[in-house]
Amino acid sequence: MPTFVYMTRCDGCGECVDICPSDIMHIDRTYRRAYNIEPNFCWECYSCVKACPQHAIDVRGYADFAPLGHSVRVLREEEKGMISWKIKYRDGRVKEFRFPIRTTPWGSIRPPADYTVPDAAGLGTALLAHEPEALEVDALPTLPPSRNNKV
Known part of the structure; x- marks a missing residue:
């Protein structure tokens, strides 16, 4: 779901330009308003x-999420610590979703250099490097073996 800008609301502050990881949010030099220069390359991270x-x-x-091109409103409520999504369907139904903002403090994530070099034997497993220790769990959940699949 690519993003778009309401030009009448935008004041050209550039917050979206600074945060966009794919560098597709730009400020129009004539109107001093933000716009998405390439919606097809939108990562859909919704940081902007x-x-x-x-x-x-x-x-x-x-179309399967918000029929006939209706927009989806996303609101970041810092004071409540919530992200709210609101979808209005053509028939008037409204769906709302609320999730807590789950951000970590700047600098709290350890860089890769702080971890030990992964063991080469780990290449033969489905685990990522340093799992499950880095996730601070004893073991990752697994699915029971299927009787239909013979491996």
């Missing part, structure tokens, strides 16, 4: 939507 102080950026919904 959440960062916009004017709530000028929305998400175009896919």
